[in-house]
Amino acid sequence: MIRLTIDGEPIEVQEGRTLLEACREHDIPIPTLCYHPALKPYGACRLCVVELDHPSGSSKLVASCVHPCEEGAVVRTNSEAVKRNRRVTAELLLAGAFDAPEIVALAKGLGVEEPRFRMEESESCVLCGLCVRACDEIVGVRAISLIHRGMAKKVATPFEISSATCIGCGTCVLICPTGRLKLSDVTGYRGVHPWDNTFHRLYCRVCDDEDLRETRLQEATDLIADMEASE
Amino acid sequence: MQVSISEIHEIINKEASGDGSLIAALEEIQARYRYLPPEALILASERLGVPLSQTYAVATFYGAFSLEPKGKICIQVCMGTACHVRGSPQLLDRLETQLGIKAGETTRDQLVSLERVNCLGACALGPIVVTDGDYSGQMTLSKVDRLLKSIAKSEAEA
Missing domain, CATH: 3.40.30.10 (Glutaredoxin)
Incomplete structure (x- = not known):
């Protein structure tokens, strides 16, 4: 066990936990955007910053989602520096995604109503990387990635054409906090916007899932055959 | 410039040993053709076991790589x-x-x-x-x- 102090309270956590996990375990609220319990921490949104005191008397802001708990650490989650930093971060996020309810609510919770900045051509994407990481870590197909860099950076499929590996599961759409990705359902087809992939819908008799993809049918049939053979 | 699949294969195979060979392979291809043809990205992904989305991300990230043919x-x-x-x-x-x-x-x-x-x-x-x-x-x-x-x-x- 590791002992540390968070907001003046002595706390014990298991080794290997991050500061954010320790705080969540002890019901200390920390706002997050790019963090998802099912995914590896990414440290992109910087909303989860906390102040870490150094024995020399100085302190620094660290992203709690990626910072490990260390023995004897003194952490403040709600100091003025932390609050100020989070407010600016929220303003910047809001500048690019002012029409995304989840971002607006997050900013409001931090005391930001109207951002000082506004991006002219906003596509609402805040580059949190949730969709890309979910496609990799949860679905395992890695159909999308963050391409280009700087201002041109965006989420896209290779060559920005419909992807050959996308299975149309819609996980990227479900996990997106800004609504930039939309699942547009067309009768008989399922399109995952904006990858331009459309899939024929098939009906699965086992799980009642309407969204079985055509190419998945063979995989499922093979899987069942394998299972029966091994029995 | 004519893109030769077998030549791209050769370049990639040469670089295919060890980790982190993707950038080295792409650099070689860029040096040979002065750009990265789509075929090269697909072949490199397959040969090096890197998802195409990742290869595309790397190819678009670095200014040294170009996806458009460059001049002589x-x-x-x-x-x-x-x-x-x-x-x-x-x-x-x-x-x-x-x-x-x-x-x-x-x-x-x-x-x-x-x-x-x-x-x-x-x-x-x-x-x-x-x-x-x-x-x-x-x-x-x-x-x-x-x-x-x-x-x-x-x-x-x-």
């Missing part, structure tokens, strides 16, 4: 602060007018690509124009004209 000769104009105040915007302007392309583009005959770079670390020589790795310092409009003439001449001879 690459002219880079430094737009760093020192070169900027010494008049490099006028040099770039002249090059753009003379070549009939904007920075980042390639002439239609695939001869010259024009690029703006941010700092070459030789500010004392500014304004700098680099032609295929050759640094020319203290550039002036007339020197730029001479450079373009010599390129046209050597191309006519070749």
Whole structure:
């Protein structure tokens, strides 16, 4: 066990936990955007910053989602520096995604109503990387990635054409906090916007899932055959 | 330039040993074809076991890689602060007018690509124009004209 102090309270956590996990375990609220319990921490949104005191008397802001708990650490989650930093971060996020309810609510919770900045051509994407990481870590197909860099950076499929590996599961759409990705359902087809992939819908008799993809049918049939053979 | 699948295969196979060989392989292909053909990205992904989305992300991230065919000769104009105040915007302007392309583009005959770079670390020589790795310092409009003439001449001879 590791002992540390968070907001003046002595706390014990298991080794290997991050500061954010320790705080969540002890019901200390920390706002997050790019963090998802099912995914590896990414440290992109910087909303989860906390102040870490150094024995020399100085302190620094660290992203709690990626910072490990260390023995004897003194952490403040709600100091003025932390609050100020989070407010600016929220303003910047809001500048690019002012029409995304989840971002607006997050900013409001931090005391930001109207951002000082506004991006002219906003596509609402805040580059949190949730969709890309979910496609990799949860679905395992890695159909999308963050391409280009700087201002041109965006989420896209290779060559920005419909992807050959996308299975149309819609996980990227479900996990997106800004609504930039939309699942547009067309009768008989399922399109995952904006990858331009459309899939024929098939009906699965086992799980009642309407969204079985055509190419998945063979995989499922093979899987069942394998299972029966091994029995 | 004709893209040869077997040649790309050869390059990738040469680089395929060990981790982190993706960038090395892409660099080789970029050096050979002066750009990364889509086929090369797909082959590299398959051979090196890197998802295509990842390969595409790497290829678009680095300025050293281009997905568009580049010209035979690459002219880079430094737009760093020192070169900027010494008049490099006028040099770039002249090059753009003379070549009939904007920075980042390639002439239609695939001869010259024009690029703006941010700092070459030789500010004392500014304004700098680099032609295929050759640094020319203290550039002036007339020197730029001479450079373009010599390129046209050597191309006519070749």
